[in-house]
Amino acid sequence: MPHFELIHLICAGVVAVAALLIILHILFTMRDDSERASLWIILVLCIPVLGIILYLLAGITRRNTLGKRISHAVEEFLKSRDEAEHRSLKDYRDVMERFICRGDAAGDTMDHRRMLDALLHSSLEDPASAPMIPGTIPLTGNRLELLCDGSAAYPAMIECIRSARHNINMQTFIFADDRIGRIMMGELKKKAQEGVQVRVICDRFGSFKSLFSLFFLPYLKKTPNLKMIPFSNASLLTPWRIQLRNHRKLLIVDGRTAFIGGLNISEENFKWMTSPEKEIHDFHCRLTGPSVGELQYAFLCDWFYASHKKNKEDLFTRDYFPMPEKCGDSIVRAVASGHGYLFEGSEKAFFTAASTAKKSIWIISPYFAPSKDFSKALRMASARGVDVRLIVPRNNNHWYVKMAARSFYESLIGNGVRVFERLGTFTHAKAMLVDGEWAYFGSSNCDIRSFRLNYELDLLVSQGDFTGALHRQFLEELKNSEEMGEAYLASRTRPQKLLESVCALMTPVL
Known part of the structure; x- marks a missing residue:
């Protein structure tokens, strides 16, 4: 031979052997995801x-390896939280229980609350026995302020950082090595040098360029109060570790003020610092009130895992958890989703909206690539008379996700769902408004990655002024959008339909 x-x-x-091993791995790890x-x-x-x-x-999602390690870390953290709330933080817990929202405070939104309580496994009859997972219990007394784009969010965040007296906790998917990144790291270093404890978590995949270029090193050097940890363990030698990404965006100052939403730390969110073709339009918000404490727990839990469970006793102090005070009238449930937290928490919130909406469901998402089941749920909501509207960007930073989203248009539009493409600047905003009464707002996209793979952080909000402000912003987004109707569907060429179909096949892995 x-x-x-x-x-x-x-x-x-x-x-052939490698293919066989891969197929066996697929069969063992994706038993609940046949598509x-x-x-x-x-x-x-x-x-x-x-x-x-x-x-x-x-x-490779690593749900059965890394996912389990994160789950074990979360379980250990929650046990420590429970112990602390019966000892050093007992007075904090006693006051917090006064803000727990019961059924009689929910008004017309009781249907969706009842479903969420069941899906997220909280027990409002006995709050003390509820699973201590951030986001299981809705809390009253919150105030939220909608902040559009970095031009509104970054100055507010920097002003809040400068006012810090005890601690600053920041978490982001992308921490860019650019002017905004340098300004933000400079402000954090100044506060650390003043004695404020500063902790920063970034995702290793999202912030790869900055980590690879050693951007953070000069700020961290000789600044013991400034600590930074990447969340995941992806590297060039282990590329399969990129799947369980930490997509959360959060800033908490002194346990009293939080900023949460879709903004990363990047000059592309600040239109005066970037070119029009790179500019990103996004939503963020400022939160004050009792629910800040639930976001604080979510951050510290991530820190506990990322720091390899070091100095657990330092995480449950009164500096991080000041006594909660009423700041407004909004009811907020913080939903920390992902393996070990509320698995598929974002997906459950979206399905709850499709199942319980009586008048309207308005969704804005940069990446619309959900499961076929959720697309069907939207069509069924439309069939029973609900005003379903979807806004996606015409200019998308990932062309294949845009094509995948367009593959849903025909079935959605044909069943009464109104689809709009936002013109101009790439829109990275993520929000859902249901019946004009409750909202889902934060880091989650309406796609399978956010539903089942990423670690996301969102707010379920009802009552107060925030839903009205979000409704007005949705109207503004619709003004700057073009509705995609039958004329668009008829104008598509065969190559375009073929490309959409090919990208649609990739929906489960986008």
Whole structure:
């Protein structure tokens, strides 16, 4: 047998064994996600070498390895939280229980609250026995202020940082090495040098460029009060670790004021610092009131895991948890979703909206690539007379996600869902408004990645002024959007339909 034929047989055998191992791995780890499993098996069988490489890069979720380690860390943190709330933080817990929202305070929103209480496993009859997971219990007495774009959010965040007296906790997916990143790190370093305890979490995948360039090193050097930890463990040698990304965006100052939403730390969110083609339009908000404490727990839990469970006793102090005070009239439930937290928490919130809405569901999302089940749920809501509107950006930073989103248009529009494409600047805003009465707002996109893979942080808000402000902002977004109707559907060419269909196949892995 010629030498090259032997090499060919050996290579083919190696690929065949690798493909078999990959398929077995898919079958064992994706038993609850048949669409995703089928796609990967087809890719591995049809294009073995490329399929195997793609699976190693983008297919391994690590739910059964990294996910379990995070779950164990969360369980340990929650036990410590419970112990602290019966000892050092007992007075804090006693006051917090006064703000727990019961059924008689929910008014017309009781239907969605009852479903969320069941899906998120909280027990309002006996709050003390409720699972101590951030976001299980709605709290009254909050005030929220909507902040559009970095031009409104960043100055407010910097002003709040400068006012810090005890501690600053920041979390972001992207911490860019640019002017905004340098300004923000400079402000954090100044406060750390003044004696304020500063902790920062960034996602290793989202902030890869800044970590690789050692952007943070000069700020961290000789500044013991400033600590920074990447959340995940992805690297060039372990690319499969990128799946369980921490997509949360959060800033908490002295346990009293929080900023949460969709903004990363990047000059692209500040239109006076970037070119029009790079500018990003986004939503953020400022929160004061009892629910800040639930966000504080979510951050400290992530820190506990990312720091490899070091100095647990330092996390449950009164500096982080001042006595909660009433600041407004909004009811807020903080939803920290992801493995170990509220698994599929974002997906449950979206499905709750589709199931319980009586008048309207308005959604804005930069990436619309949900499951077929959720697309069907929106169509069924429309069929029973609910005004369902979807806003997505026409200019998207990921063209394939735009094509995947457009693959849903025909079925949605054909069943009464009104679809709009936001013109101009790329819109990164993520929000949902239901019946004009309650809102879902934060870091979650309306896609499978946010529903089942990412660690997300969102707010469920009812009552108060925030839903009205969000409604007005939705109207503003609609003014700057073009409705996609039957004329658009008829104008699509066959190549465009084919490209949409191909991208739609990738929906489970986008």
